[in-house]
Amino acid sequence: MAARVHAVTTGPVAVLARQGATITAEITLTDDPKIKPGRFGQEQVVVHATLDAYRTARRREAVSLPVLVLAHGPAWRPLLPSQRVRVTTRLAEPTPGELTAAVLLVRGNPSVLTPPSHVQAVAGTLRQGLRTAADVLPADQRGLLPGLVVGDVSRMDPQVSADLKDSGLNHLNAVSGTNLSIVAGAALALSRLAGLPLTVRALFAAVAMIGFAVVARPSPSVLRALLMGLVAAVALGTGRPKDGIAALSAAVLLLLLFSPDLAISYGFALSVCATAGILLLAPRWRDRLKLRTRLPGWAAEAVAVPSAAQVAVTPVLVLMAGQVSLAAIPANLLAGPAVAPATLLGFAAALVAPFWPEAARLIVVPAGYAVGWIITVARWAVGLPLATVPWPGGVTGLGLLALAAVVVTLLIRRRAWRAVALALAAGALVVLLVFRPLVAPWPPKAWLMVVCDVGQGDGLVLAAGPGRGVVVDTGPDPVTMDRCLRRLGVTDVPLVILTHPHADHIDGLSGVLRGRRVGAVVVSPQRTLEQQASRLSADLARRRIPQWTAPPGARWRLGPSELTVLAPEPTRAAPAGQGEGSAANNSSVVVHVRWRAGSALLSGDIETEAQDDLLRGGLLPQADILKVPHHGSPRQDPAFFAAVGARAALISVGAGNDYGHPAQPTLSLLQRLGVRVHRTDRSGDVAVVEREGHLAIVSRGRQEDARPPP
Numbered sequence: 001m002a003a004r005v006h007a008v009t010t011g012p013v014a015v016l017a018r019q020g021a022t023i024t025a026e027i028t029l030t031d032d033p034k035i036k037p038g039r040f041g042q043e044q045v046v047v048h049a050t051l052d053a054y055r056t057a058r059r060r061e062a063v064s065l066p067v068l069v070l071a072h073g074p075a076w077r078p079l080l081p082s083q084r085v086r087v088t089t090r091l092a093e094p095t096p097g098e099l100t101a102a103v104l105l106v107r108g109n110p111s112v113l114t115p116p117s118h119v120q121a122v123a124g125t126l127r128q129g130l131r132t133a134a135d136v137l138p139a140d141q142r143g144l145l146p147g148l149v150v151g152d153v154s155r156m157d158p159q160v161s162a163d164l165k166d167s168g169l170n171h172l173n174a175v176s177g178t179n180l181s182i183v184a185g186a187a188l189a190l191s192r193l194a195g196l197p198l199t200v201r202a203l204f205a206a207v208a209m210i211g212f213a214v215v216a217r218p219s220p221s222v223l224r225a226l227l228m229g230l231v232a233a234v235a236l237g238t239g240r241p242k243d244g245i246a247a248l249s250a251a252v253l254l255l256l257l258f259s260p261d262l263a264i265s266y267g268f269a270l271s272v273c274a275t276a277g278i279l280l281l282a283p284r285w286r287d288r289l290k291l292r293t294r295l296p297g298w299a300a301e302a303v304a305v306p307s308a309a310q311v312a313v314t315p316v317l318v319l320m321a322g323q324v325s326l327a328a329i330p331a332n333l334l335a336g337p338a339v340a341p342a343t344l345l346g347f348a349a350a351l352v353a354p355f356w357p358e359a360a361r362l363i364v365v366p367a368g369y370a371v372g373w374i375i376t377v378a379r380w381a382v383g384l385p386l387a388t389v390p391w392p393g394g395v396t397g398l399g400l401l402a403l404a405a406v407v408v409t410l411l412i413r414r415r416a417w418r419a420v421a422l423a424l425a426a427g428a429l430v431v432l433l434v435f436r437p438l439v440a441p442w443p444p445k446a447w448l449m450v451v452c453d454v455g456q457g458d459g460l461v462l463a464a465g466p467g468r469g470v471v472v473d474t475g476p477d478p479v480t481m482d483r484c485l486r487r488l489g490v491t492d493v494p495l496v497i498l499t500h501p502h503a504d505h506i507d508g509l510s511g512v513l514r515g516r517r518v519g520a521v522v523v524s525p526q527r528t529l530e531q532q533a534s535r536l537s538a539d540l541a542r543r544r545i546p547q548w549t550a551p552p553g554a555r556w557r558l559g560p561s562e563l564t565v566l567a568p569e570p571t572r573a574a575p576a577g578q579g580e581g582s583a584a585n586n587s588s589v590v591v592h593v594r595w596r597a598g599s600a601l602l603s604g605d606i607e608t609e610a611q612d613d614l615l616r617g618g619l620l621p622q623a624d625i626l627k628v629p630h631h632g633s634p635r636q637d638p639a640f641f642a643a644v645g646a647r648a649a650l651i652s653v654g655a656g657n658d659y660g661h662p663a664q665p666t667l668s669l670l671q672r673l674g675v676r677v678h679r680t681d682r683s684g685d686v687a688v689v690e691r692e693g694h695l696a697i698v699s700r701g702r703q704e705d706a707r708p709p710p
Contacts, residue, residue: 001260008101013051013065017091017102025104026053026113027067028084032217033076035154045071051101052084065101068094075109080124081217082117085110099261123215127152129353130346133360137368144371145364148172148339149179149346151216159514160375162479167381168310168328169335171221172374176271180225182343183212184233202237206230215350220268223259224275227251244279248272266320270313277312278305306332318397324389331381335374342370383486442685443488444698448560448595449625449688452484453680453700456631456654456661457504460602461488462593465559468492471512472591472602476504478511484685485512494519494558499588499604501532502581509539518545525549525570526587550589552619566590566619567610575609578635585630586610598624598695600688601644605630611640624695625650625688626675632662638669648676648697650688655681 008014016023027049036044047069053062071087079085087106094100116124127150134142140160146152153161153173164173171178187208191201209229213222231247252272255262262268282304289300310328318324345367353360391397443450452459454475461484462470469490474481485493493516498506501523512518521540527533540547554565567590568574574587588604601623606614607630614620615637626646629636631653649670653661662679670677676697678686683699690696 001263004099004260008065008099011063011065011101012061013054013063013091013101016054016056017093020090020092021056022088022090024055024086025051025067025089026084026086027051027069027104029079029081030066031081032152033079035077043072043074043077045069045073045076047071047076047079049104051104066099067102067104068098068100069104069106071104071106071110073109079110079112080116080120082120083112084114085112087111097264119214125354126150126215126350129357129360130350130364131155133349133353133357133364134368136361137364138372140375141368141371144173144375145342145346145367148342148371148374149216149367150350151219151222158477159479159482159511160378163375163378163382166325166327167331167378168325169331169374169378169381171270171274172335172339176221176225178339179216179343180209180212180222180229182340183347184209184229186344199237202233205236206233209233212347220255220262220265221271223255223262224248224251224268224271227254228275245276248275248279266316269316273312273316274309277308277310281308281311302333302336306336315398315401318391318393318401324391324401326389327381327384331377335377338370338373342367342374345370442700444687444689446690447488447687447698448597448690448695449593449600450484450488451627451650451652451678451680451686452481453684453686454480454484454508454652456657456659457508458499458604458627458631458652459484459508460627460652461485461490462561462563463559464494464561468494468559470495470497470556470558470561470563472497473499473505473604474508474512476507478508478514480511481508482511482514485516487685490516492517495556495563496521497563497589497591498523498536499590499602500524500584501529501536502584502605503532505605506532506536509536513543513545520546520548522548522550522565522589524568524587524589525551526568526572526574528574528584528587560595562594564592564594566592566621567606567614575613582607582609582635588629590614592621592623595690595695597690597693600625600627601646602627603629607633607635608637608640611637615640615643620644622646624648625697627652628662628666628670630661631657631659632666632679633659634663634665636666636669641669641673641675646675648678648695650686650697651677651679653679653681657681 029047029049031048033045033047036046049067049069051063051065051067053060069087087104087110088108089104089106092103092105094103115121127146130146130150131152134145137145140157143153143155143157144160147156156173161173164170184205187205188201191204196204206229209226213226216222218226228247228251231250235243255268282301285304285308286297286300289295289304290297293300295303307329310325310332314324345363349360349363349367352363392400448463450461452461452475454477457475458473459475459481460472462472464470467489469485469488471485471493474496493512496509496512496518498509498521523533523536537547549570550565551570552565552567556563568587574583576583576586585605585607586609588606588610590604590606591602593600593602599621601621603626611629620640620643622643622645624646625648626641626644628649628651632651651662667677678697678699680686685700687698687700688695689698
């Protein structure tokens with residue numbers, strides 16, 4: 001470890017990184033480029049590589065150091081591990097604690113020097129074949145199947161990924177030791193049917209595991225499982241007894257010797273702990289379940305294995321995420337049977353696709369049913385009450401977890417105490433599942449509008465009847481927006497209003513579309529950001545969703561809500577402001593909403609120029625509630641706030657944002673006007689409800705906040 005740390009933190013490359021020098025570098029990719037959406041429609045690329053040589057104005061030197069490459073553009077997408085490329089780059093210091101010599105901030109496209117190795121070329125062909133074959137599946141299944149089978153998460157649906165994480169099924173989001181053991185088991189079964197001798201069977205299983213690891217890419221969990229599998233194959237081939245703990249120990253020691261950065265990898269720690277739990281705890285728990293409950297052996301093992309794995313990884317999860325998952329065991333129990341058929345059918349499709357694409361597409365159909373079941377289980381588990389329980393993180397959380405484990409162990413050792421503990425647990429469950437929803441339900445009864453806590457952005461829902469809602473902006477994250485709509489029980493969206501095409505207002509649209517019918521989308525008639533607006537229009541056209549522009553005076557009556565568009569004027573250009581995005585902000589669609597008990601003004605991100613236009617045009621009605629423009633930025637017109645005459649203000653803003661929102665001058669202005677302020681960064685989702693003929697504000701989980709505006 002000391003030798004590796006010394007190699008990457010000293011020498012001329014480390015000095016150049018501290019200086020921020022610009023060099024010409026020759027690098028060899030060691031992983032697939034990971035493509036992420038970047039700003040202004042550019043693709044951001046992240047890839048690990050080895051720096052082979054570099055050239056400055058004064059010298060050229062050959063080295064061999066691990067680096068992290070950050071780049072832009074589609075030219076990186078087709079590159080494969082083992083390819084050598086030349087780039088012009090500026091060096092930057094790596095994140096402390098990583099065994100990386102430097103970060104390469106690449107300018108322009110790479111110059112390809114060598115093709116990929118034959119092994120990596122074959123692996124890339126198989127991965128591409130599975131991706132192509134999976135195109136016949138629905139979007140969520142076509143993203144998860146390549147991830148589960150070969151670790152290709154390039155098309156992973158973010159909502160599915162979030163559901164898997166929160167339900168304790170995150171290990172299915174990519175290749176793990178389970179997949180490798182399934183492939184090894186299938187290889188052993190086939191070789192046994194062929195009548196091969198024991199030594200040849202072990203060799204065949206080892207080759208199958210190595211080949212699978214190359215295609216699936218050597219992630220920490222795959223490396224751990226591969227070494228354990230090879231140790232087991234050696235034991236099988238030599239006739240020695242298999243020892244799981246010895247194999248796990250050998251795998252850990254060898255991997256840390258050759259890749260010491262795994263010592264600080266949560267993925268590696270989770271993989272090792274889960275395997276240790278299965279080896280040490282699962283056999284005992286299985287036998288006790290069989291003895292005390294008289295379950296069949298397969299049923300007892302099905303319960304014991306995920307339970308043991310979850311218990312073993314819980315300390316790591318507490319350190320990593322500060323939470324304890326209660327839904328993970330039932331979710332793994334239900335999803336587990338679908339993993340083997342999905343893996344075997346998916347890998348078979350990958351092998352067949354280069355030679356017979358039509359057959360590959362037929363093979364992935366039943367594999368799609370298997371991953372579809374996994375997706376259904378994950379979504380069900382996330383919706384369970386107390387699916388995850390907040391828990392203190394760090395050493396404090398570990399100490400509390402150890403104390404809880406001691407108490408539970410003492411309670412279950414004696415029959416009388418066990419009965420009392422079960423009775424108390426059942427009572428607590430009843431209180432949490434029954435009485436708590438009665439005391440503080442969400443959504444609150446008779447809700448009219450909900451400002452979803454979408455972070456730094458806007459995402460609002462207006463009541464439009466049972467199970468229906470009008471969405472005004474969708475926030476920056478589709479997962480967060482989808483979950484807000486789920487909590488509200490909204491399954492039908494007759495209208496979406498996207499006030500202006502900034503990412504923090506439109507990027508969550510796919511979350512609204514997930515599993516819901518959308519009638520039409522209203523956009524601003526002033527096209528200030530042509531590239532973003534064109535991309536949005538193309539996406540809506542592909543989904544066959546009508547796109548409308550609405551002039552001032554356009555009106556809709558949907559359920560209890562009556563919406564009237566106030567601005568912008570289609571024939572006028574958006575007024576420019578002081579900031580880079582001010583013109584787009586000032587092009588925001590402004591909507592006035594009326595209910596039987598009162599009204600609200602939804603002002604998008606308009607700044608002082610557009611606010612002044614509304615005032616001078618005489619188009620500004622009064623409202624009981626104001627959605628404060630632009631997350632409470634300082635660019636507000638006091639006369640605009642005074643003219644609205646609101647009694648309550650809602651600010652949709654992200655906690656700890658870098659913009660200083662909401663600005664203190666804006667908060668002071670609202671305070672001087674006597675307006676009560678409610679912020680999503682402090683209260684979470686905020687609902688407007690009708691109470692005794694008046695409007696009231698309710699924050700999620702804080703019923704004491706329900707009171708009419710003053």
